[in-house]
Amino acid sequence: MNSKIIIIVVSLIALSCEKPNPEAQKQNLSGYWEIKTVEMPDGEKKKFDVNTVLDYIEVKGDSGLRTKVSPKIDGTFETNGISEDFTLKIEEDSLRMYYKTPFDEWKETVIEAKDSTLKVKNRDNKIYTYSKFKKFDFEKPTTDN
Secondary structure (H helix, E strand, O other): OHHHHHHHHHHHHHHHOOOOOHHHHHOOOOEEEEEEEEEOOOOOEEEOOOOOOEEEEEEEOOEEEEEEEEEOOOOOEEEEEEEEEEEEEEEOOEEEEEEEOOOOEEEEEEEEEOOOEEEEEOOOOOEEEEEEOOOOOOOOOOOOO
């Protein structure tokens, strides 16, 4: 009986330590992302409860673009027209986003990319956690008489 419990516990620990699949992470990058927290290198966390600007990420193959957009009440988005192109590379079992503009070059490491959560670490070792943006829903509930 005790050996079965030990096997189950060891199996659960092994599964929980499993590294994310960088190829699978690529499939979850595209979308509208709302920042939730920023964890500083010293462990301090800054929370963002309300956001007027989102990150729109679009991936095609091993490249993509990131644009800042503002959601509008009618369900559309407004942008300032500035996008940052990036390329995706898998290095050291991690997915990396390499950006290059006329002014700067940098990379971000994708820590987690799931359907509803995105976590990236930037060059300053800050960890940004995003959640997938849900459009505004102002429809009135119907009442049955």
